Each structure stands twice: as structure tokens, then as C-alpha cells.
Amino acid sequence: MGDHHHGPAKGLSRWLFTTNHKDIGTMYLWFSFAMFLLGGTFAMIIRAELFQPGMQLVEPAFFNQMTTLHGLVMVFGAIMPSFVGLANWLIPMMIGAPDMALPRLNNWSFWILPPAFLLLASTLFMEGGAPAAGWTFYAPLSTTYAAPSVTIFIFCIHILGLSSIMGSINIIATVMNMRAPGMSYMKMPLFVWTWLITAFLLVAVMPVLAGAVTMMLMDVHFGTSFFSAAGGGDPVLFQHIFWFFGHPEVYIIILPAFGVVSQIIPAFSRKPLFGYDSMVYATAAIAFLSFIVWAHHMYTVGMPVAGELFFMYATMLIAVPTGVKVFNWVTTMFRGSLSFEAPMLFAVAFIILFTIGGFSGLMLAIAPADFQYHDTYFVVAHFHYVLVPGAIFGIFASAYFWLPKWTGHMYDETLAKTHFWLSFIGMNLAFFPMHFLGLAGMPRRIPDYALQFADFNMVSSIGAFMFGVSQLLFLFIVVKCVRGGEKATAKPWDGAEGLEWTVPSPAPYHTFSTPPEVK
């Protein structure tokens, strides 16, 4: 590190004009956490209304706005940007590159996000309210029958798509061109691998989503009938296009989490990952399959039986590479020398709970059974099991794992473990009873319910409040760690491997200006 390097600029302009991958990563992470709290607030409102049967706090129309915004903000505002933040911080350090390949693009892909979400949140104050057709916004509820805010919503989706595509291109360019000498593809850390594949998925499907919302815009304002049978279109066409984006999207959300777990489990087992190659191939297989299973979200729309069979078989196949991953993690732990610091706790919980979500996913794949499960709380339970202990626990695990590298301080382990146990218990209380509710016949997205569902809903709400409040503890832990604490060494985890642990903690503003040699 020579003296000719510039340190960070001072004040606001540091953050506005920065092209430094670490600064941009930090901004992504804080932004996504803010969105996590916002989306969480919407969830708290939903669970408060569902605490008891009867309408108490909000009106049905507002309830629908809450479910819609909760989904949109969590998926597009919290989970996706946080993984982009992790990618920004870690990918250059993991592959021995000085920065991302396209730093100015990087600045842009972050800075267009906050205005987009500000716009989206502002629709709450528009006449007719925010979008209310669910995060899946099926036409014609989201077109002909939507409030005027749908136009703003479409604009937001375009901006988010643009941001994601720019971010992905940047990651692809960085990984393909900027690896240190000797860092062959099959030596890359799994987080880099899973992100590379995720980036390709994003570039492939975000334009499809952009197409879907553009057709909506045309239907709403320019008299076309893409999604209206009266004009020769088809509402089901919307669902095909949406899920052609939407299914890969769920893997976009989970693959980077697979990556971090595949690095954290070996680190705290003090034992190499059991099958690195097969993990890479399994990720690629999942990514490929994710393109040919979309209609399993649509078993009840009235597809021909041949279509149902194709999508059922293809969906069941995903269980194979996913199984390979789970077996690999467990075998890695087997006969290791395990210790359970916060990152490991979250990673182990990830494996257990994600697997439970995988099981319910397999059940949902079975088309005839899905006729009973579809659009019930069973589905809500399923996707929260893969998203909360999946994606979000993956993010928590990463945060605790790399916080010492980012801040130069160790976080408070006792508080972090408390955060884990509160989240773990809260999350299971909130989402496990939803399996029962769905099987017993409670549809999703309803603001009020029949009396036989009352008790489980109350349990679920209590769990949700507990989970929600625990996240303030996480905020406290992170702030405390940023401000001080025990000094972290370059490699605070004895079992960790990778180039990022060869630089000091906190990582200097510029790292690897001369590429390291990888043997």
C-alpha cells in the first residue's frame, strides 16, 4: 500500500461520488437494512391485524397494500441489495482484485435505488393508495382494476431492474476479468461462484420482468389488451411471464446464501468442504432447472395435463441438486471440530430450516396435492421458511462472519448469540403454525379469517413480533461493533480460508493494488 493512494473523501461527497467497492458495499448493506426494517414494519401491521379474528386496526384495502409492499420491499429492497452489498465488499477481496471492474456503473446501480423506493413508499399517500395486487401483481387486478399508483409502481420496477442488471454485469465483468493470477474458476470461493451464476440469472430474467410491467403500462394507458380477454389477450399470459422471471428470482435470492453457508460451515468445522466441485455443478444445475419450472406456481390456472406433468417432473428434479448441497454441508460437519460462534449458529439453522422449506417445496411440487395447498398459508409457510432462515439467516451469518474484517472490531458474541436465539425462536413460532393453517384451509392474503384459525394466528403473530423486535438488537450489535470493541486480527476465525483474511482488519480502503499470487 503506497502513499500515493487517496483515502476516502470527506463528508457527504465521499458517499455520493464514491466508486470504491467497499464504500458502495457499505451503502448497499445499510440501505438494505433500512428496507428490512420498513418491510418488517409492514409485516408487523399485517400480523397485528391477524392477531385476532375480526377487523381491528386497518381496512381490507389497506391490508392488501401492506401485503403487497411487504413482499416488494423485502424481496427487492432488503434481500437483493444486501447480497449485492456483500458482493461489492467481498468479491474483489476474495479474487484478489483492486476494485469492481466498472466502478462508476457501480455507483449508479446503488444511487438509483433509494429514489425508487422513496417513490414506491410515496404511493401510500396517493389517492387510491399503494399497489394492492400482491407482490405477484396478477393482471387484470393490477391493470384494469388497479389504483393510479400502478404507473409509479411500474416506473419503480424499471429502475430496480436497471439497478440489478447493472450490478450483475459489473459482477460478471469483475469475476471474469479481474481474478488474481492463479485464481482459476475452480479455485474461486463458493460465494463468488454462486454470485457469478446468480448474476447470469439476473441478466436473463430482469428484462423479462421489465417486459411484463411494460405490457401492463400499455394495457393501462395505451389501450392494448395483452392481459385482457375482451381485447384478444389473456390474463394467464401475465402469470407465465411473471413466473418466468419469478422462479429464477427465488434462486437469485437463495444462491448467494448457499455460497456464504458453503464457506462458513467449513470454517467453523475446521475441515474442508466435502465436495467443492459437486457444489459448483449443483448450483449450475439448480440455475438451469429454475428456467423450466415456472408454471408450478400456476397448477390451478387450467393448464393441459401434459403441461402439468412436465412442470411437476421438472420441479421435483430440483430436489436432486438441492439434496446434494444439503448432504455436502452435513458431511462437511461430520467429524469436524465444531464451534458455534454466531456465524456458525446462523449457518446451521440455515441448513435445518431451509431443508424444512425444501421439504414443503417438494410437497408443493406434486401437482394434485398442490390443488389443496395452492394459495393457502401452507405456501406462505413454505416460502418464509426458505426466505427468512434461508436468505436472511444467510445474510446475518455473513454479517457476523465478516464484520471483524469490515470494522476491525469483534462484535459482542453474547449479544449476537442472543440475537440468534430470539430470531430462531421467533421465526419458528411465526411460521411453523402457518403450515397447519394452510392445510386446514386458510387462504393467504386475507385480512380476516374463520374462528377455527384463531389460535394458530395468535401464536404466529406473537412469534412475528418477537422476530421483529430482535432485529433492533442486531442493529445495536452492528453499531456497537462499528464504534469499537476488541481489536480484530487479520484472520479472527482460525478455520477461515480465503484472500480476504490475508489483508489487515479493518480492510484498508484499497486492497490488492498489486495482485496476490494464488497457488
Place this chain on the structure above:
Amino acid sequence: MSLNNLKRLLACAAGVLATLPGLALAAGGEKNALNMPVGVTDVGRSIFDLHMIILWICVAIGALVFGVMFYSIIYHRKSRGVKPAQFHESTKVEIAWTVVPFLILITMAVPATSTLLDIYDFDDAEMDVLVTGYQWKWKYEYLAEEGENVAFFSNLSTPQSEIYNTDDKNDNYLLEVDEPLVIPVDTKVRFLVTANDVIHSWWVPELAVKKDAIPGFINETWTRANEIGTYRGQCAELCGKDHGFMPIVVEVVSKEDYAAWLGEKQEQAAKVKELMAQTFTLDELMERGKAVYARNCLACHGARGEGGVGTAIAGSAIATGDIGGHLNIGINGVPGTAMQAFGGQLNDVDLAAVITYQRNAFGNNMGDLVQPIDVFNYKQG
């Protein structure tokens, strides 16, 4: 949280623990049911069996995987001074854990395929019912080969006072309608499912039927109930504000009772048809109109025509203006507002009556009246 709630919560937690082993025994509609109802159809039974097979396979795999994991968590701890093994990569193991799950999947796919083919066997239906989803109610039409077609709407009948917690909630809270669908037992009934506005989904768990109702398209599905009884379901696809308030109630009755019920309905339908050709006095129309108003308009326009969700009718420019304009709104609604098109929902007699009523009640005193034939002519254009 009140003490009562706390008690319920504890009872419920105890209930979960006590009933877990009996997972397969719980039935639908029961309080705190844990599992899918078996239902009253052969298809429902095979779906249920399929569901249980997959569930137990998942439980078995889970027990194995988590078993190994917890073994490691307990015995392979650093704090016990364990030295880590360094083994990794084994092609044999990798092949095994790819092939074995694949074989397990095939054993699931076989029964799944046969059940699916059963569900898609629409042949030999003994009767057809057209089911149409509206925001936020269902319409049922019996497509009879002879006699009058019978058609009616089925609305939520739970009073607002229960929903807004001023009255105690009854046992069928939110799962009750003013007029249920009636079908005969042991009969293959084919449902043609469609929608009038947005997508809905017609779902009755115990009849093992869920089919999306898509505007502009007609989907097919069927059921064959083996037991007489009342079965309740709900709209399953988000369809707007009152998605949670459009339940489905199906009465499965004996074939004789069904024939009697249908005969009566057809007689009523024939009577309405006769009425359509008649001319009524103002008093007759006012009397009928008052009832129609109370059923269909009052919720939005108010008991005294003072308005609410809808605009005021008392003194309204439209209700005291040209009859054609009033007919237009009654028949075609106001697109983009809560004012629906009642032309397809009410028969001509009821429409004539309610419009006459609006023109002469609430101090509107127009003195003119609308006959069924006027409505008919207006619809013809």
C-alpha cells in the same frame, strides 16, 4: 393480551403437543386442525394419501439428515478436544446421494401422475354448473337440458357487526352465504369456472376442487361427493379489497331432495319470466323495489338514500333526471368505481323495480315508473 387470550394460547400449545402423533386423524373445519381434511370424494382421498406419503418420506429423510447433523453437533465439538478429520471428495458418495433421491422421486411421481390423470378425467359428467366469480361474490348457473335455467348469486351473509366486533361471532363466521350451491350426492358434477372481472379461484377443500376463475376463459373441474353434508370454502386467489369475504358453501343433498329443490327453483324462474311480460303499478314496483334496494344497494347508498360508499340517491341529479341516464347507471354501472353493472346481476323485473323505487323514495317523488319491458328495450339498445 387479556387473560382469556392467554388461556386460549396455552390450551392451544398443549393441543399441538397432544395431537402431533395423531397428525393424520385431524379433520377439516375443526378448531385448530393440523392437517388437510380427507374430504368426501374419491379424488380427495387419493390426494390426502399422496400428501401423507410425501410427508412421511420427507420426515424420514429429515430424520436421517438431521440425525447425522445432530450427532456431529453433539460429538464433534472443538470443546471436546476433537481433532478434525480432513477427508473430502468421494465420487462414489456423490453418485449415491444423487441416484438415491432420484429413485425416491420416481416412487413419488407414480401415484402423483395417476391421481392427476383422475382429476383431469372430465368425461361422463351427469350435470353442469357454471360458476362465475364477481368482486366479491359467486354466481351459480345450473345448465339444465330441460326446463328453465336456474341462476343466483351467493353472497357472504356474515353481518358487518360481527366483522367489526360489535356482535359475537357465530360458528360459521365468514364461511356462510345467503344462498348456497346445492348439488346431489353420488353424482359427477362438472363445474365450468369463469370470472366477470378479475381472477378468482373457486375452492372447497372437502370436495377437493380448486380452479382459477379467469375472466374471458372457462376452466373445467369436477367433483363427486360421497356424503350428504354442508361443505365450506373460500375464494383462493387475491381478487381485491374483499377477497377475504367471498366464501363458498355447498350443500350436498340426496338426489330426491335435489330434484325437489331444482323443481322449485325452476318454477320461480318461470314465474319471473312471466312477470317480465307484465305491466306493474307504481305501488307494486315500489314494494318490490324496496326489497331489492335493501338487498343490493343499501350497503353503499344508505337506508335513507343518504349515500356512503356510493353517492346519495336522495336528491341525486341522476335519480331525479332523465330515465335513460338512470337506467344506464343501473345496468352498466360506473366503470372504475364501486358502482357495478347490475344489468347482468338482477333480472329485468328487479331492475325496473329498484330504479322506480330510487326515483320515488327518499323524497325524490318523480312520479314516473320503469316497467320490465323498458329495461329489456334499453338493454337491446
